[in-house]
Amino acid sequence: MNIVNQLTLRYMQKNKSRTRITIAGVIISVAMIAATLSIGVSFMDMMQRSIISYTGNWQAAFQNVDGSKVHTISDAPELKQTSVSHELGFARLPNSQNPNRPYLYITQHSNFDLMAVHVLEGRLPENESELAISSQAFTIGGMAYKVGDSVTLSVGVRESNSQQNEIYDARTSFTSNEVFKETGKQKFVITAIIEAPEQESKAAAGYCALSGLSDAGIIPGQSYSVKVNFKRMDSTIYQVSQKIAEDAENVPDYNTSLLLYTGISDDSRFMTTLVLATLLVGIVILIGSAALIYNAFAISLSERKRALGMMASVGATKQQKQFSVLFEAMVIGIIAIPLGLVIGYAGIALTFKLITPILQNAYAVHAPLKLVIVPASLAGAVIFAAIILLGSAWLPAKKASRITPIDAIRQTQDIEIKSKNIRTSILTRRLFGFEAELGLKNIKRNKQRYLTTVFSLVISIVMFLSASALTLYMKESYKMAQAPIPYDMVVSVEGNDLDQTNRCMNDLMKAQNAGSAISTKTLTAGLKFSDDEISDDIRNRYAKSEGFYAMGLNLVALDDVAYKNYLAAARLDAGKIDGNTPQGILVNRFILKEKHNFTEITQLTATAGKLLAFDVPLSDGKKCHGSIQISAVTNELPPFMLRYEENVTQVYIVVSESTMERIRTMTDAKNDPYLIQNAVQFTAVDAAALEKEIGEIANRYNGIHTFITNSAADRQRELEMAIIVSIFLYGFVALIGIISAANIINTIATGMDLRQREFAMLKTYGITPAGFRRMIRYEGLFYGIKAAAYGLPISFCVIFLLYKMIVRDFDFEFILPWYSILAVLIGVFALIGIAILYSCRKASQQNIVDTLKNENI
Numbered sequence: 001m002n003i004v005n006q007l008t009l010r011y012m013q014k015n016k017s018r019t020r021i022t023i024a025g026v027i028i029s030v031a032m033i034a035a036t037l038s039i040g041v042s043f044m045d046m047m048q049r050s051i052i053s054y055t056g057n058w059q060a061a062f063q064n065v066d067g068s069k070v071h072t073i074s075d076a077p078e079l080k081q082t083s084v085s086h087e088l089g090f091a092r093l094p095n096s097q098n099p100n101r102p103y104l105y106i107t108q109h110s111n112f113d114l115m116a117v118h119v120l121e122g123r124l125p126e127n128e129s130e131l132a133i134s135s136q137a138f139t140i141g142g143m144a145y146k147v148g149d150s151v152t153l154s155v156g157v158r159e160s161n162s163q164q165n166e167i168y169d170a171r172t173s174f175t176s177n178e179v180f181k182e183t184g185k186q187k188f189v190i191t192a193i194i195e196a197p198e199q200e201s202k203a204a205a206g207y208c209a210l211s212g213l214s215d216a217g218i219i220p221g222q223s224y225s226v227k228v229n230f231k232r233m234d235s236t237i238y239q240v241s242q243k244i245a246e247d248a249e250n251v252p253d254y255n256t257s258l259l260l261y262t263g264i265s266d267d268s269r270f271m272t273t274l275v276l277a278t279l280l281v282g283i284v285i286l287i288g289s290a291a292l293i294y295n296a297f298a299i300s301l302s303e304r305k306r307a308l309g310m311m312a313s314v315g316a317t318k319q320q321k322q323f324s325v326l327f328e329a330m331v332i333g334i335i336a337i338p339l340g341l342v343i344g345y346a347g348i349a350l351t352f353k354l355i356t357p358i359l360q361n362a363y364a365v366h367a368p369l370k371l372v373i374v375p376a377s378l379a380g381a382v383i384f385a386a387i388i389l390l391g392s393a394w395l396p397a398k399k400a401s402r403i404t405p406i407d408a409i410r411q412t413q414d415i416e417i418k419s420k421n422i423r424t425s426i427l428t429r430r431l432f433g434f435e436a437e438l439g440l441k442n443i444k445r446n447k448q449r450y451l452t453t454v455f456s457l458v459i460s461i462v463m464f465l466s467a468s469a470l471t472l473y474m475k476e477s478y479k480m481a482q483a484p485i486p487y488d489m490v491v492s493v494e495g496n497d498l499d500q501t502n503r504c505m506n507d508l509m510k511a512q513n514a515g516s517a518i519s520t521k522t523l524t525a526g527l528k529f530s531d532d533e534i535s536d537d538i539r540n541r542y543a544k545s546e547g548f549y550a551m552g553l554n555l556v557a558l559d560d561v562a563y564k565n566y567l568a569a570a571r572l573d574a575g576k577i578d579g580n581t582p583q584g585i586l587v588n589r590f591i592l593k594e595k596h597n598f599t600e601i602t603q604l605t606a607t608a609g610k611l612l613a614f615d616v617p618l619s620d621g622k623k624c625h626g627s628i629q630i631s632a633v634t635n636e637l638p639p640f641m642l643r644y645e646e647n648v649t650q651v652y653i654v655v656s657e658s659t660m661e662r663i664r665t666m667t668d669a670k671n672d673p674y675l676i677q678n679a680v681q682f683t684a685v686d687a688a689a690l691e692k693e694i695g696e697i698a699n700r701y702n703g704i705h706t707f708i709t710n711s712a713a714d715r716q717r718e719l720e721m722a723i724i725v726s727i728f729l730y731g732f733v734a735l736i737g738i739i740s741a742a743n744i745i746n747t748i749a750t751g752m753d754l755r756q757r758e759f760a761m762l763k764t765y766g767i768t769p770a771g772f773r774r775m776i777r778y779e780g781l782f783y784g785i786k787a788a789a790y791g792l793p794i795s796f797c798v799i800f801l802l803y804k805m806i807v808r809d810f811d812f813e814f815i816l817p818w819y820s821i822l823a824v825l826i827g828v829f830a831l832i833g834i835a836i837l838y839s840c841r842k843a844s845q846q847n848i849v850d851t852l853k854n855e856n857i
Contacts (some may be wrong), residue, residue, distance in 0.1 A: 004311075004316065004320050005327050006326050006502065007324070008324045008327050008328050008331075009331070012328060012331065013586050016623075017460070018721055021746070021749075022332055022336075023291050023332055023336045023339075025101065025293060025337055025387065025469040025746055026293050026332055026336035026340065026389060027336045027339050027340040027343060028292055028340070028345065028380075028739060029289045029291075029340065029388075030336065030339075030340025030381060030385045030386060030741060030747060031287065031340045031344035031347070031739070032289055032735070032739040033285070033286075033289050033338065033344070033380075033381040033384060033385065034341050034344030034345055034377075034381045035344040035345070035375075035735050035739075036285055036350050036732070036735065037377040037380070037381060038345055038348050038371060038372065038373060038377070038589050039348060039728060039731060039732055040278075041373070041374050041377060042348070042369070042370065042372045043353070043728040044261050044262070044263070045372045046279055046369060046370070046724055047261040047724065047725075048261050050724060051257050051258045051261065052258065053116055053118075054116050055226065055255055055257070056115045057113065057114050057229060057258075058083065058115075058227035058228060058255055058257075058258075059228065059230055059255050059258065060223060060229075060230075060237065060241045060252045060253065060255070061227045061228070061252065061253075061254075061255070062226045062227075062228075062244075062245060062248060062250045062252055062253075062356040063224070063225050063250075063253060064224075064225070065223070065224045065225065065248060066141070066220065066224075067218050067219045067221060067222045067224060068069065068221075068251070069249060070084055070224050070226060071218075072227060072244075072247050072248045073226045073228065073247075073248050073250075074228075075738050076228075076240075076244050076247075078244075079228045079229070079230060079231065079232060079244075080227055080228075080229050080231045081111065081112075081113060081228065081229050082110075082111065082214060082227070082228045083109060083110055083113070083114040083115060083226070083227045083228075084110040084111070084218060084224055085107055085109050085110075085224065085227070086107065086108040086213055086223075086224050086225075087106075087170070087221065087225075088103070088106040088107060088155065088158060089105075089106065089155055089156065089157060089183075089582050090103040090105055090106075090155070090157065090180070090205075090206060091103060091104045091153035091154060091155045091157055091186075091206070091209070092104075092153065092156075092158075092180060092182075092522075093141055094143070094144075094151070094153075095142060095144065096142065096143075097140075097141060097173075097692070098142070098206070098691065099695050100173070100691075100695045100698065100706060100707075101140070101174060101205055101206050101207060101691075101695075101708075102174065102205070102206070102267075103164075103174075103180075103206030103207075104137065104153065104157070104207055104209040105170050105206040105208055105209065106209045106210075107208070107209075107210060107211070108210075108211045108212065108213035109125075109210055109212065110212070110214070110215075110218075112210070114227050114228075114229060114458055115196070115227075117132070117194055117195075117196045117210065117414075118194060118196070119132070119192050119193075120135055120193045120194060120195060120721075121147050121192060121193040122147040122148075122190075122191050122193060122210075123191050124191065124192055124194075124210070125191050125192070126191075126214065127210040127212040127214060128211055128214065128217055129187065129189060130189050130190075130191045130211060130212055131151075131188035131189065131209055131211050132192035132209065132210045132256040133190060133192075133193060133194070133208075133209045134191050134194060134195070134207040134208045134684060135199055135781055136197055136200065136391065137207035140688045140691055140692055141207055141741065144374070145190055146190070147191065147193060148189050148190065149189070150187060150188070150189050150190075151187070151189075151190060152181045152185055152186070152187045152188075153185065153186055153188065155182070155183055155184050155185065155186050156181050156182040156184070157180075157181050157182055157183065157508070158172070158178050158179075158180055158181075158205065158225045159178065159179050159180075159181050160175075160177060160178055160179075160532045161177050161178065167828050169206065170205075170206075171204050172204060172205065173204045173205055173492075173707035173708060173709065174205040174707070174708075174847060175705050177705070178621060185330050185361045188211065195428050196208050196210065198791050202443065203663070204707075204708075204709065207560055209386045209616065218296075225365065231266065233262060234264065234632055237254075237264060238254075241254070252553070254348075259715075260268050270809075277470065277473075279807065280466075280798065280801060280802055281470050281802070283440055284463055284466045284798060285463060285736070286384070287562070288459045288460070288462070288739075289384070289388070289727075289739075290388045291455060291456055291459040292456070292459075292743055292746075293388045293389050293392050294392040304851070308321050309841045311324065319787065322398065323366065325393045326390060326393050326394060329390055329392070329393035329834060332389065332392075332690065333389045333390075334383065336380055337382055337386065337389075338384075340385070341378070341381065342380070345371060345373060352368075352369035352370065353369075355369055356369045356564075356802070369727075377796050387400075393725070440778070440779075440782060441641075446782055448738075453783060454786050454790065456744075457742060457744060457747065457783060457784070457786075457787035457828065457832075458749040458787050458790045458791040458794065459514050460740035460743045460744050460791075461539050461740070461787060461791030461794075461795060461828065462791055462794050462798060463736050463739070463823060464733075464737055464800065464820065464824050464827075465738050465792075465795035465798075465799065465820055465821065466734055466795065466802065467733050467737075468817040468820035469798075469799040469802055469816075469817050469820075470732075470802060471730065471733050472730040472815065472817050472820075473802060473803060473810075473816075474725075474729055474806075475725075475811075476810065476812050476815075477810040477845075478722070479643060485642070485644075485711050487681035487682055487683055487711065488515075488682055488687050488690070488710070488711060489684060489687060489690060489691065489694070489705065489708065489709065489710050490708075490711070491508055491680045491694055491708050491709075492677065492678070492679045492680060492706065492707040493505055494673070494677070494678065494704070495673060495675060495701070495703050495704035495705060497673065497703055498673050498704060498706075499703055499705055500704055501678060503701070504697070504698070504700075504701045504704045504706070505519055505680060507697050507700070508680045508694065508697055509559065509680060511682065511690060511693050511694060512693060513681045513684055513685075513689045513690040514683070514684055514690055515682070515683040515684050516682070517680055517681070517682050517686055518559060518562040518639055518640070518680070518681045519558070519562070519679070519680045519681075520555070520556050520557065520559075520640050520678075520679050520680075521556060521557040521676045521677070521678055522554060522555065522556045522557075522676065522677045522679070522821050523551040523553075523555040523556075523616065523661050523663065523664075523675065523676050524551060524552065524553065524554060524555075524616070524627070525554045525555065525614035525615055526551075526552060526553065526617070527550070527612060527613075528548045528554070529548060529549040529551060529604070529847045530549075530588055531544075531549075532549060533549075533604060533605055533606065534549050534604055535601070535602040535604060535605060536602065537592075537599075537602055537603070537648075538551075538603055538604075538649075539650060540651060542648055543747075551649045551651055552647075552649055552650045553650075553653065554650055554651065554653070555584065555653050555655060555660070555663070556638065556653070556654055556655070557655050557656060557659065557660035558639070558653065558656070558657070558659060559657060560656070563656050563657070565641065565759070566636070566638055566654060567611070570632070570636035570637050571636075572632050572634065580630050581627075581629050582626075582627070582629065582655070582663050582666070583628065583629045583631035583634075583655070584628050584629075584630065584631060584653040584655040585602065585608060585628070585631060585632045585653065585654045585655075586630045586632070586633045586634070586638065586651070586653050586656065587634060587635075587638060587641065587652040587653070587833060588602055588603055588604055588633045588635065589601065589602050589603075589608070589635040590635075590637060590641070590644065590645055591645070592644065592646070592648055593644045593645060593646050597810075598644060598809065598810045598811065599811040600811060601649060603648075604651070606630055606633065607628055607630070608632055609630065610629070610630045611627055611628075611630075611647075612627060612629075612630065612653075613625065613626075613627045614626055614628065614630050616675070618672065618675075624667045625667070625668060626663055626667050627662065628653060628655070630653070631713070640681065641682070650815075653726065663697075664676060682694075687710060692803075693712055694706070694708060707854070730848060733820075737827075741826075741827065741831055744827075744831040744835070745831055745834065745835045748783070748831075748832050748835035748836060748839075749835045749838060749839060752786055752835065752839030771842055772840070776839070777833070777836060778856075779836075780829075780832040780833060780835075780836045781829075784829045784832050787828060788825060788828065791824075799817075800814070
């Protein structure tokens with residue numbers, strides 16, 4: 001090691017305070033980069049695992065493929081894995097205790113690796129004579145078999161007993177007027193009890209059962225489904241899928257959610273929006289990270305000019321001085337970069353470990369949070385930190401190498417000022433006192449340090465507000481993009497006897513295992529509007545037919561409790577709603593989904609008092625007429641509506657049950673039992689127990705048909721994903737907040753620590769401890785005001801750019817994160833105050849003479 005490097009290391013050891021401050025700044029910066037990248041990658045991984053656990057690990061699917069074309073798909077060289085499926089059909093469930101699901105729905109599969117199947121007991125089938133059965137068949141259906149038992153099942157089809165002999169598919173709920181037509185018997189060995197959420201959702205009248213499928217079982221002329229994943233994971237998936245589909249004379253479907261969280265989408269506009277928004281926030285974070293490193297090194301290096309001058313006075317060349325500084329940066333990097341990576345990753349890993357049990361216990365989130373480290377992001381963080389660190393060292397070193405030894409020792413460059421440069425307003429002293437004026441002069445005297453400190457504070461403000469805005473806009477976008485099912489289970493009720501139907505509905509509303517229950521009665525009808533009665537949102541998306549706009553009407557009655565709660569949520573007075581004529585509440589504004597674009601639209605120009613005439617189509621082909629007066633117009637979505645709609649032509653009006661009854665009796669078809677569709681929506685803690693209880697209630701009414709749709713798994717999945725998104729978004733804001741706070745404290749404390757000799761000098765001139773504290777507090781106040789004056793406008797510009805990028809696909813009004821703005825203002829001044837308080841206490845404990853003598857601070 002040469003003499004210059006030895007002197008550099010000795011200088012770093014003697015000046016421990018400066019060295020620690022510089023290392024701390026680099027550690028914070030590297031930790032921020034590492035943690036931010038790991039949060040993003042871990043979030044994508046979490047969403048992928050959540051989707052795979054529900055839908056399976058497939059990327060494209062080909063439905064209704066003829067057996068002769070199956071190998072055309074499976075033998076494609078671009079494919080990594082394939083899974084061929086065949087619907088064997090329904091089998092009568094022996095001794096079923098649930099009358100609404102008396103079947104097993106058997107599907108055969110050649111490869112279970114691409115499926116979302118969770119084995120609870122046993123192993124998955126390996127051939128056509130083995131069977132894995134859903135756990136619900138045992139817990140709800142009362143199946144008495146166990147793993148290893150042999151069972152002979154009657155396989156067949158479900159048919160309507162009407163003259164049309166309609167055949168029911170898997171998604172059709174059980175009806176009391178259907179018959180089971182046996183086509184044969186088949187013997188199986190039960191090899192597993194499973195959970196298969198996607199398959200279960202497809203078996204409305206039965207429980208899913210999975211069997212194996214061999215190549216010999218693929219028969220030409222029969223229909224198969226082929227799911228695939230690809231060797232190459234990029235946007236070429238869509239072109240390859242289309243080519244394979246053309247060869248197999250088919251059309252591909254895609255697992256769009258899984259592809260999206262893998263970073264693949266066929267919507268270039270949507271992907272551009274995501275890339276631009278991520279890039280903008282990424283640039284802000286990288287600038288903040290670079291500023292952290294630069295400030296940490298530049299502030300410390302400005303205090304080292306005297307040492308460099310002394311080196312020059314004994315013969316050190318410009319190149320040696322520059323290399324000394326670069327060597328110091330290298331040493332700091334070797335220490336700080338690994339520590340920053342460890343702290344960043346360890347902090348996120350510990351956070352995930354603490355949060356996971358809470359999520360799993362409180363919200364039933366299945367997939368654990370895992371820290372994912374991508375080698376590319378790890379290398380990127382190291383390279384970026386190294387480049388910024390060397391750049392931060394090289395620029396000041398270049399400047400320092402040009403200063404003469406005598407000027408560097410005297411530090412005339414740092415204190416070269418003119419009187420006008422430190423001139424302050426006369427109001428400063430009159431309003432705040434001598435200490436405030438002295439503090440302001442101190443700031444102006446060392447402009448380089450002042451600008452460096454303010455820049456660091458500004459960067460912290462911009463980073464935190466940008467992260468907060470991104471979180472706010474991502475939550476708004478996610479709310480628009482997700483249409484969570486508002487219920488676990490819905491039961492449709494119909495029958496020839498209106499009184500019996502109503503009694504059945506009332507009994508269902510009293511179900512003991514229901515968390516909540518809402519009954520709806522829906523009348524569907526047609527509406528006609530002229531140009532001046534519809535909004536521009538409709539006019540731009542929907543064409544007239546025969547001189548008017550034909551739209552559908554969903555007139556929905558809520559039960560009394562739900563209706564009262566809805567009025568309260570919409571801030572409407574019940575006394576002004578129901579009048580002498582039938583009246584209802586028009587839901588006139590909602591989110592419309594058009595591919596990946598989500599827009600909040602208005603449908604009608606109607607106001608309160610408007611009378612709408614409608615036509616109701618009847619089963620005999622005729623129409624009956626009716627009318628409804630709009631009593632109020634609201635944007636509040638009723639409990640039966642999803643968060644977004646995909647059909648722009650459906651108008652929703654909410655009425656009370658009494659109003660619906662009046663409308664029914666006023667129509668020509670008032671005795672038609674099928675004029676109004678009846679349903680009850682349930683939420684439940686135990687969906688299996690609720691479904692069993694509903695079946696028992698339905699059995700009491702022989703003439704009533706009930707159709708149960710169990711969406712508990714779908715709803716749980718959507719809630720789980722919403723929780724995951726919120727955790728990661730708020731975690732991202734918390735991370736940036738912590739980093740920003742650390743940056744503020746480190747910047748202020750650094751500046752104060754390096755001014756100990758200056759403070760000692762002031763004390764020799766007679767400034768009192770109280771006056772000294774007031775001076776420092778005013779300096780902090782001036783720093784905070786200046787940082788806010790620059791930081792807020794810059795943040796607003798960044799936030800607006802971020803907004804403009806996101807509203808390309810998600811149309812919502814511009815909003816500012818006001819709570820975050822208030823928090824950052826309070827936080828900046830509070831953190832500056834804390835750092836100053838710490839520095840003041842440290843300065844008060846030091847001896848003035850010893851401090852003035854000490855060159856190594």
